[in-house]
Amino acid sequence: MRQPLVVANWKMNMTSPEAKDYCQRLRELLQETPTLAEVVVCPPFTAIETVRNAFLGSDLQVGAQNFYPAPKGAYTGEVSISMLKALDCRYVIVGHSERRLRFGETAETIGEKVKVAIENGITPILCVGETMSERSLGMTEKVIGQQLLTCLKHLQPEQLPQVVVAYEPLWAIGSGRSATAKDAAQLAKYARQRLQRLMNGNTEAMRILYGGSVTPENIQEFAAAEGVDGVLVGGASLNADKFAAIARAYGVK
Ligand code: 13P
16 A cells, blocks of 8 residues: 655755745645645755754654765865754655756766665655657656666666656646646556566556646645655745645645
């Protein structure tokens, strides 16, 4: 049984004081009506400690949006996995399309990050997704299949359940135009089958999320999608009330 996972990706938003207010509100809301989903907030590095402290003693988790896969050293401006570990991060987003497009991250680097995160006991949330033109050419599955294989190639089949895959079509991110739940379910099924065949791994235990313009208005659809185990939320996660509503769509205790 895969526990649903609801992840906030704040991207480059929220100062540390703003994060503190937000987390107090989120904690209150989810204490009143606790969700069955596991809830994770991934703030910018500068607010990780604030979020961690605000969530102490609750089931809420803190994660990160990125790291550099070297243990330590002369990498000005970067943050290592052990630094995230020291702040109790349980999850780290890896290979987000914004990092691939704006910061030139390659599949090679992303594959390295997936491996280093797992070796350090932090669950990577690997983002994959196709562009609109790839979609129009009917290449969605081919593109996603290729991204998965290159980014997961360093793993042993038995390590697959330690990865979370987030299907985030690029055209759905921040556009107000989400994929359909049917698209998400089909892609999740395809990803499981492909990894099962090529890596002979236990893909039934691996969680697959959907991301891209998820809101409290459309969450019911995704929460009901077969084989889709949760969501990765950008814009709507910046509001604690909206994010709590999304988390509660997975059922309340
Ligand atoms: P939006 O929810 O703002 O579309 O962002 C999705 C996303 O990129 C989450 O990682």
